[in-house]
Amino acid sequence: MFFGQFELLLSGFQTNNVTRFQAAQNNLILLLKDSEEILGSERKFLLGTWLKSAQTSASNTLESHVFESNARNQVTLWGPRGEIVDYA
Numbered sequence: 091m092f093f094g095q096f097e098l099l100l101s102g103f104q105t106n107n108v109t110r111f112q113a114a115q116n117n118l119i120l121l122l123k124d125s126e127e128i129l130g131s132e133r134k135f136l137l138g139t140w141l142k143s144a145q146t147s148a149s150n151t152l153e154s155h156v157f158e159s160n161a162r163n164q165v166t167l168w169g170p171r172g173e174i175v176d177y178a
Contacts, residue, residue: 092121140165 095117102111129135144161148154168174 092118095121137165 095114098110098114099118102108102114133139141158141161144157145154148157163170
């Protein structure tokens with residue numbers, strides 16, 4: 091469902107079809123809101139849980155800071171400067 095709407099969004103943009111673009115945009119926003127609500131209802135998917143897991147995997151304080159930084163980076167920038175564009 092998500093990727094189908096994303097394809098419609100791209101198609102609307104590339105063909106300058108405002109109606110298609112806006113419809114796909116609205117559907118994607120609803121899908122993202124639903125996904126956020128669903129994922130937020132499970133403790134394992136919360137950011138704090140993710141970061142704590144990274145920290146507790148470390149064997150010392152320095153490693154804990156590095157692991158937390160890497161965990162934050164993975165869910166935000168996808169690379170130190172946001173250069174990873176094909177992650178996952």
